[in-house]
Amino acid sequence: MNSKSVTMNFGSGGREMHQFINAYIVEKLKNGILEKLDDAAILENFPNKKLAMTTDNYVVSPIFFEGGDIGKLCICGTVNDLATSGAKPYAISLAFILEEDVPLDVIKRIMDSIVETAKEADVKIVTGDTKVVEKGKGDLIYINTCGIGFIDDGANLSSHNAKPGDSVIITGPIGNHEVAMMKAREMINFDVNVKSDVAPLNKKIETLLTKTKNIHTIKDPTRGGLASALNEICEHSKCGIRLIEKDIPVDREVRAVCDLIGFDPLYLANEGKFIIICPKDDENSVLTIFGPSAKVIGEIIKDDKHLLTLLTKSGGIRKMGMLETIQLPRIC
């Protein structure tokens, strides 16, 4: 393979495609399953439990940013989505849409990041696909991952399960991912030291579920941010949520950027934070595992209108709907 960048032949189904896939993908991901390269991977000896399944397309732009890249993002997004159901990640599929002419060095960096993150999250990539589109019909690299996992008996988590009286916890400060993306797009013309929070959280959830099975809801506040995710919970669980603004953790520099640009941190995307909803008695298990940056930020209330409301720092009550317009496109 003499080319230094992706050619249309890499998507042909022929010899060059096989050489590319073997050299750049299979070689990195060998695990006893993936390298069989059958049309479907075969998995054995899985636990006979409830199964969770999730998928996401990743179209983030740019593909490299402070704190991560599209490779880290796709693995974290998938194991985190599985963890929201209480599932331990079991297997992931990985499918690329490459734009013609993408430098192979870019693929190499992304693959290294995928391998490292999958190792950290302790999940196997078992099957995949690569397609190539003409220059101008994509944007370097789009990735789809689909994940499956198994749920321990006793865990019963869903955005439909929040109950009046439950505490609403956020596992750390919000907005860092979207501000890091603004920085990567050079929308901020002053120096801010903000990194994306992208991280795999599944191990922490596994530990949490060994301590208590009494967690009602875990949700990943990505696109649309904390406020949109909480609105979904209100709608699905047919309840209201009352947030306390002063208790919501936002890093100083994220707040400064929001103040200057006019964005609301409650609508900024996160890639390494969970909303966790549980009875008050189980708060401490969550706070202990996620450390001092995790905060109780509100509670579930009975409300026939299923509203999310914010008790503001100045003592007012503000209704917070879903994100109305896009703050920043293609942040994941």
Place this chain on the structure above:
Amino acid sequence: MNSKSVTMNFGSGGREMHQFINAYIVEKLKNGILEKLDDAAILENFPNKKLAMTTDNYVVSPIFFEGGDIGKLCICGTVNDLATSGAKPYAISLAFILEEDVPLDVIKRIMDSIVETAKEADVKIVTGDTKVVEKGKGDLIYINTCGIGFIDDGANLSSHNAKPGDSVIITGPIGNHEVAMMKAREMINFDVNVKSDVAPLNKKIETLLTKTKNIHTIKDPTRGGLASALNEICEHSKCGIRLIEKDIPVDREVRAVCDLIGFDPLYLANEGKFIIICPKDDENSVLTIFGPSAKVIGEIIKDDKHLLTLLTKSGGIRKMGMLETIQLPRIC
């Protein structure tokens, strides 16, 4: 939602995205699982067997063609890939990358096609994702599907399992999908009546496996065609394959197009045909289920060089490698 086409807001995570997804996707796919819209779908009561997992990105261009469209293609491709492992399809994920400004009528047609094909293949879509990219960063619609299925005890199918003496069967005439794509791209300036063969084959494989568990390999000759797929089997099973050219079924009009354009039908993509490899004694089970268009086209032989060779109509022996250059890009 007043817009008649996709806007960047449809990928925002906010209100308009939720409205779009509910109206255009969830409403069509309701099945007791998908409409929960949790970050991961939860599946229960699955059979405790071997699990198969497969994924594909679909970037076919154009998205509508004689005999099918990208919606039909994505469901067929996934259930067929599962069937190659002997798995009965159990659940599918569905993820879109939409280009800004795609008319909603297009999405509607594709969704109708997805629903109809999923019904025919008897598979549930349980989870999904929608991302939107700016105009000029995609091509109307790309789809990823990931499928999981379960394999009955006793079935042991893989491209690694072909054995010398086995028969090589093709379940029908080859090349129709790729010729239909040439027609859709107006590369053929004469009238040909060729439709894509895209079809779900999983039900037939389920029937076959109730008659015999003695099938060694099933393979989907898509990109790269029959010859590339058989080369993969030679490599994985460490054997040779001898094909008999006169026995390979090719429709008259497909052959005419190949003769005129200079394409070889053995390298043309198919979307509704299987290569099935089994002991001679099991040939009849396959031929009975797939009907008179299925043909025995060769046999597995011992060959340390793992070559695919063709006994030509004129009596010569020709080595057939993998597809060297692309015949037609983006055919699936």
